[in-house]
Amino acid sequence: MQNVVSKGKDIEEAIELGLELLETKIENVNIEIIQSPTKGFLGIGSKPAIVKLTKLESVDSLQQPNKKDFENPIGLMEQMVSEMNVDKIAEQSESNLLEQDNHMDTLVSDVLVGKAWVKNGILYCKASPTHFPTVTIGEGVKLYRNNQLVTEKMTIITDEDVLEIKVENEEKETKWKIWIDESKLKVLLYVEPGYKITRKLPDIEPDQHIELVVQENKEIYNTLSYSDVIQKLESLRVKHDLIHQGEIVKALEAKEPSTYEIGTGIKAKEGKDGWIELKIDIQAHNGVTVNEDMKVDYREIKTIPAVERGQVIGLIHPPIPGQPGVTVTNEPLPAKQTYPIVLQKGKGIMTVDNKIVATESGRPKIEQKGRLVKASIMPKLTHNGNVDLSSGNIRFKGDVEIFGDVEKNMIVEAEGDIIVQKTVNMASLIASGAIITYGNIISSELSAGKNNLLIAELGHLLGIIHQNVEKMIAVIQQLTQSPAFKSSDFSRGGLQPLIQILLEKKFKSFPPLVKKYVEIVGKGEDFLDDDVWREIAVSLTKLFLSLTNEVISLDWIIQLSQKMKELHEVSKSPVEPNSYIFIPSALNSRIYSSGNVFVIGQGCINTKIHAGGVLKIHGIIRGGEVYGRLGVEINETGSERGISTVIAVPHDQKIKIKKAMEGTILKIGNAKHTLTDTKYDVMAYVDKNDRMVFK
Numbered sequence: 001m002q003n004v005v006s007k008g009k010d011i012e013e014a015i016e017l018g019l020e021l022l023e024t025k026i027e028n029v030n031i032e033i034i035q036s037p038t039k040g041f042l043g044i045g046s047k048p049a050i051v052k053l054t055k056l057e058s059v060d061s062l063q064q065p066n067k068k069d070f071e072n073p074i075g076l077m078e079q080m081v082s083e084m085n086v087d088k089i090a091e092q093s094e095s096n097l098l099e100q101d102n103h104m105d106t107l108v109s110d111v112l113v114g115k116a117w118v119k120n121g122i123l124y125c126k127a128s129p130t131h132f133p134t135v136t137i138g139e140g141v142k143l144y145r146n147n148q149l150v151t152e153k154m155t156i157i158t159d160e161d162v163l164e165i166k167v168e169n170e171e172k173e174t175k176w177k178i179w180i181d182e183s184k185l186k187v188l189l190y191v192e193p194g195y196k197i198t199r200k201l202p203d204i205e206p207d208q209h210i211e212l213v214v215q216e217n218k219e220i221y222n223t224l225s226y227s228d229v230i231q232k233l234e235s236l237r238v239k240h241d242l243i244h245q246g247e248i249v250k251a252l253e254a255k256e257p258s259t260y261e262i263g264t265g266i267k268a269k270e271g272k273d274g275w276i277e278l279k280i281d282i283q284a285h286n287g288v289t290v291n292e293d294m295k296v297d298y299r300e301i302k303t304i305p306a307v308e309r310g311q312v313i314g315l316i317h318p319p320i321p322g323q324p325g326v327t328v329t330n331e332p333l334p335a336k337q338t339y340p341i342v343l344q345k346g347k348g349i350m351t352v353d354n355k356i357v358a359t360e361s362g363r364p365k366i367e368q369k370g371r372l373v374k375a376s377i378m379p380k381l382t383h384n385g386n387v388d389l390s391s392g393n394i395r396f397k398g399d400v401e402i403f404g405d406v407e408k409n410m411i412v413e414a415e416g417d418i419i420v421q422k423t424v425n426m427a428s429l430i431a432s433g434a435i436i437t438y439g440n441i442i443s444s445e446l447s448a449g450k451n452n453l454l455i456a457e458l459g460h461l462l463g464i465i466h467q468n469v470e471k472m473i474a475v476i477q478q479l480t481q482s483p484a485f486k487s488s489d490f491s492r493g494g495l496q497p498l499i500q501i502l503l504e505k506k507f508k509s510f511p512p513l514v515k516k517y518v519e520i521v522g523k524g525e526d527f528l529d530d531d532v533w534r535e536i537a538v539s540l541t542k543l544f545l546s547l548t549n550e551v552i553s554l555d556w557i558i559q560l561s562q563k564m565k566e567l568h569e570v571s572k573s574p575v576e577p578n579s580y581i582f583i584p585s586a587l588n589s590r591i592y593s594s595g596n597v598f599v600i601g602q603g604c605i606n607t608k609i610h611a612g613g614v615l616k617i618h619g620i621i622r623g624g625e626v627y628g629r630l631g632v633e634i635n636e637t638g639s640e641r642g643i644s645t646v647i648a649v650p651h652d653q654k655i656k657i658k659k660a661m662e663g664t665i666l667k668i669g670n671a672k673h674t675l676t677d678t679k680y681d682v683m684a685y686v687d688k689n690d691r692m693v694f695k
Contacts, residue, residue, distance in 0.1 A: 003054035010037050011049045018053035030054040116157060117206035123163045131208065132156045138213040140199050142166045167214050170197040174223040176251075178232045178262070184327035187238055187263030189229065191251045193222040220255050229262070238263050239330040268333045271322030274340035276356070276373055277315040281305055282364045307358045313375065314366070316341065316354045339371050346376025347397070363399060363416065369455070370570035378416045387412055387427070400431075405439070417578075434580045435593075440601070441586040449579025449594030449612070454524040456594070458533060459571020461517050465540070466564040468510050472502060473561060476554055495552050503544065514540045532567050536560070579612075585619065597628075603636070621645060632656065638664040638675065651690065657682040668692055 008014030322335025348360035584601030603619025615628030638661030651669025
């Protein structure tokens with residue numbers, strides 16, 4: 001045999017087998033590789049190596065080659081082929097291949113016994129007498145065994161089962177909607193892009209336990225078109241020049257759910273109510289000053305502003321109307337109506353054209369509550385002695401300055417400021433403006449900004465009454481639509497009988513509120529500058545407290561409700577800054593100010609203080625209760641004996657104390673804390689959970 005074709009699992013094995021068949025050595029053959037080996041998957045589908053080995057001529061023959069052979073290589077090849085025993089070579093090759101395939105089948109069987117695997121989306125397994133493979137079914141995979149869906153997350157499979165794996169793709173359409181907001185000033189487009197999820201089960205290597213987990217490919221697509229948007233906008237009648245083309249383009253390219261403002265109307269521009277332009281400084285300053293040593297320099301009291309007869313105090317400006325807007329559907333949006341001021345001229349004031357002019361010399365006073373402005377010239381009363389039984393009580397529509405004491409059971413009442421050079425003992429000081437005393441306050445009551453306190457109290461009460469009136473109006477409107485009402489005498493004789501029924505059945509707590517309001521208006525009439533408070537008191541009395549034959553209509557009640565609403569809004573305006581109190585110290589007293597309170601001497605003992613602004617006590621406070629609407633700052637509180645002393649502020653303010661001893665109770669909003677030992681440099685406030693925090 002001169003040549004042979006042999007097979008093996010690799011080139012080396014194929015050559016070795018061929019050399020055995022030729023009974024020669026490698027140096028005596030020519031090697032031709034016909035097929036290189038491939039591994040396949042665990043031997044399945046593998047290909048063997050195939051080589052052709054041809055014996056070389058003897059060395060002597062090679063050294064003396066036949067010249068004719070080189071001259072006729074085709075003839076030489078034909079001779080070599082004719083000398084081959086093709087059948088024997090083929091038989092040997094097939095035998096070798098069969099032996100190798102049987103060997104590989106045995107190898108594959110040994111490797112896969114008791115295991116499961118996935119190839120090209122198909123689940124295979126090979127059980128053994130002692131072990132069955134298991135499979136965990138992941139999300140997005142459905143396993144059918146013998147055409148039945150496997151519902152368990154983990155299951156055993158055998159090679160006798162007919163197994164089928166299914167994975168489901170998912171597709172979602174693009175969602176979108178366009179709407180106009182309640183104000184009709186915005187057109188909003190919400191788009192939620194669609195997607196397509198393609199799932200594939202990857203090949204899994206053989207193992208005793210495998211987990212079927214899919215691979216996902218998610219493709220986002222947004223099918224919203226420009227024509228869809230424009231068509232919807234046209235159906236909503238959106239004005240074209242109010243559309244934002246850029247936002248529409250963004251929506252068309254959106255990859256995530258988003259909302260876009262694709263159209264915007266024009267807001268109405270607010271106008272301005274009438275106002276007064278002051279031509280002089282009428283602000284009351286902070287009274288006395290306190291130096292770095294916490295000592296008061298009374299010589300630095302600011303001079304009260306004053307005007308001369310004929311001097312222009314201010315100019316009255318008419319209201320400026322607003323500009324109307326337009327909705328996205330081209331509907332007009334009217335601007336809020338503006339109103340002129342209502343000037344109430346007090347003593348010493350007249351108007352010339354749009355000018356406010358003083359007709360007397362004195363301190364100008366300008367007070368504004370909503371649209372109502374009261375202007376007057378405040379005179380000043382100077383009392384050189386004590387206020388006692390010989391002088392009698394002092395009540396004055398201006399400023400009052402007293403150079404002596406204010407003695408037991410005496411009253412000083414002023415529509416302006418009160419200044420007392422000496423002690424106030426068991427007396428009452430009531431001022432619409434500020435109170436300044438150089439002496440101590442003993443067992444007395446001080447009230448600065450009483451009219452502000454009265455208005456705040458009335459305003460709060462009026463707000464509750466207004467809410468009840470609005471509810472009553474709604475009930476009456478519903479009842480008037482019923483056939484029973486239309487056929488009754490109510491529709492002809494007025495609503496008074498129906499109102500009495502409602503008060504007895506549904507609004508039992510209403511008359512006491514009205515009665516309280518009317519009583520407070522009556523007691524504080526001298527401190528109410530606006531007659532509307534009294535007008536409303538009269539109307540409420542007629543409507544809810546007295547029996548009258550006057551026919552009362554629903555329109556009349558609605559107009560009354562509107563007046564109440566406007567007056568309630570006015571009452572919520574901030575208090576005037578020139579209502580404040582400056583005192584050295586206080587003992588067993590009650591002090592109220594609609595503005596700031598400053599105790600600039602030794603401090604307070606068993607005293608109750610209410611400050612509508614800031615409360616500052618430079619000395620001590622022992623016993624009693626103090627409140628500061630805009631915060632509290634105190635040098636020292638409490639006592640070594642643990643006397644109860646309450647310091648309170650609203651929930652949005654802070655308490656600062658340099659030295660707080662046992663018995664000090666801190667109240668901030670609804671939070672409360674009692675100190676059981678002495679603390680220094682306390683700053684307390686509440687957090688967002690209404691818990692008191694110390695810093």
